[in-house]
């Protein structure tokens with residue numbers, strides 16, 4: 001099982017990740033992204049990888 005990791009110190013709250021995987025990422029009132037469900041399987045990997053690749057601050061990763 002893969003797990004989404006967020007470095008909240010790097011997150012600038014820009015919301016690119018929300019556009020790629022809205023069922024996984026949500027920028028909340030604290031202007032930081034929150035992971036709605038951190039465990040992903042291979043079928044969800046492409047959308048999450050798109051979010052990771054397009055995060056301008058490099059705050060996201062998969063482990």
Ligand code: SF4
Nearest residue numbers: 011012014015017055
């Ligand atoms: S794309 Fe990156 S900087 Fe923007 S909200 Fe998502 S994790 Fe934060």
